[in-house]
Every structure is written in structure tokens, then in C-alpha cells.
Amino acid sequence: MRTTNGKIIECKNVWKIYNEGTAAEVRALQGINLEIFEKDFVAIQGVSGSGKSTLLHCIGCLDTPTRGKVYIENEDISKMNEDELALIRREKIGFVFQFFNIISSLTALQNVELPMIFSGLDGTKRKKKARELLEKVGLGGRLKHKPSELSGGEAQRVAIARALANDPILMMADEPTGNLDSSSGKEVINIFNTLNSEGRTVVIITHDPSITKCAKRKIKIKDGKIVG
Numbered sequence: 001m002r003t004t005n006g007k008i009i010e011c012k013n014v015w016k017i018y019n020e021g022t023a024a025e026v027r028a029l030q031g032i033n034l035e036i037f038e039k040d041f042v043a044i045q046g047v048s049g050s051g052k053s054t055l056l057h058c059i060g061c062l063d064t065p066t067r068g069k070v071y072i073e074n075e076d077i078s079k080m081n082e083d084e085l086a087l088i089r090r091e092k093i094g095f096v097f098q099f100f101n102i103i104s105s106l107t108a109l110q111n112v113e114l115p116m117i118f119s120g121l122d123g124t125k126r127k128k129k130a131r132e133l134l135e136k137v138g139l140g141g142r143l144k145h146k147p148s149e150l151s152g153g154e155a156q157r158v159a160i161a162r163a164l165a166n167d168p169i170l171m172m173a174d175e176p177t178g179n180l181d182s183s184s185g186k187e188v189i190n191i192f193n194t195l196n197s198e199g200r201t202v203v204i205i206t207h208d209p210s211i212t213k214c215a216k217r218k219i220k221i222k223d224g225k226i227v228g
């Protein structure tokens, strides 16, 4: 058993430099130091291009830093290959995107089942859990709907249910209400709030003042550095 003292994420002097050494070089992250603890609700803010998504991708195992270390539950992920990162993502992280990224040919239920197929859960258990998760996000009446038959807010709630499928220790979202009207946005915010009050760690990039209001911690990024 690893002891983490409740620390879920640690970034130590993390740099992300795109196209390093070329004329197109971008220093997207410049020496980020950050700790995120169990049950945190962190809002990441900053202007467009400041490095928010890059940071979320580095701590969410969607990308690795150019330099520095990222630890998830004390495990160094900075030098992992794509297969190793995929495994950590599947086991530990639920990711929600601005444009939902759910699969248009699958029903709501099948979309939520998908991560559980990859992790090898049998059909009956998988369907039961997918149904429960969709009920949890208020979509018990939409199990058989395809994404084109759902509103934006409903599609995003399917994405949240899918992100929860493998019981992640960490829920991350990049502008989850950025593409929603205010009332659908509120429903999505309420779900993240509930998840956090149930003990789930939440990290959200947002410009939405109603999300930042719910957050226990706010982190501001400017030019790839944490400035507050």
C-alpha cells in the first residue's frame, strides 16, 4: 500500500515546450509547482493561451512534460509511454471536455459502458453500473438516446457519467460549461459540486464564475506560470 498523505497530484518544476529549439517554439508551461489533495475542488483560470489545457493534459496523463516531474498518487508519470499513460487514465482519471466527445453512433448507455468494456467488466455488471451512473446525472429516461437526440447539457451529463465509469480518484474538466446555455451549465456545475461533496477530487478549467464560486481553491495561470 502506497502512502500518499492524501496527495493525489504533484507537479515539480514542470515545463512543456512545444517545438523546442525551432522558430515555432512555445513555452506553454514554465516551471509549474503544484499539489492537489484528496477532496480538493480546484478551479484553474487564466486568459486564452496561458497554458491551462496544457497543464490539465500533463496532470491528466493525456500528455507528458518536456521537463520536470508529475506524480499521481506518488507514481512518476513523466516518462511513461503511451500504453502506461492509457492505463493510468483508465484507472484513475475521468476527463470531461468542452465539446463532450461522446461517440455519436452509440446510445447514452453504450457510451457509458465503453470504458468498462476496456477495463473488462462483464456485460450485466457493466449495464447495471452504466444505468446507475446515468440515473445519477438525471438521465435515467434517456438511456437509449443517441447524442444527436440529446441536448448539449444532456450530452455533457452523459460525458460525466462516462468519466465516472471506472470510479476515478480524480475528475478533470476543460471548460465543461463553455458550450452550454446557463441553465444546462448550472446542472453540470451541480453535478461536479455533488461529486466533490461525496469526496471526489475535482479539477476544472473554467471562465464560469458560478464554478469558481464552488471551488475550494483557485489557481491562476499566466504565460505558463502560476501567478495566484
Ligand SMILES: Nc1ncnc2c1ncn2[C@@H]1O[C@H](COP(=O)(O)OP(=O)(O)OP(=O)(O)O)[C@@H](O)[C@H]1O
Binding pocket: 018, 019, 026, 027, 028, 046, 047, 048, 049, 050, 051, 052, 053, 054, 055
Ligand atoms: N500541440 C501544440 N503545439 C504547439 N503549440 C501549442 C500546442 N498546444 C498548445 N500550444 C500553445 O501553447 C500555449 C498554451 O496553450 P493552451 O492550449 O494550454 O492554452 P489555454 O490556456 O488552454 O487556452 P484556451 O483558454 O484558449 O483554451 C498557446 O500559446 C498555444 O498556442
Ligand SMILES: [Mg+2]
Binding pocket: 052, 053, 054, 174
Ligand atoms: Mg484550453
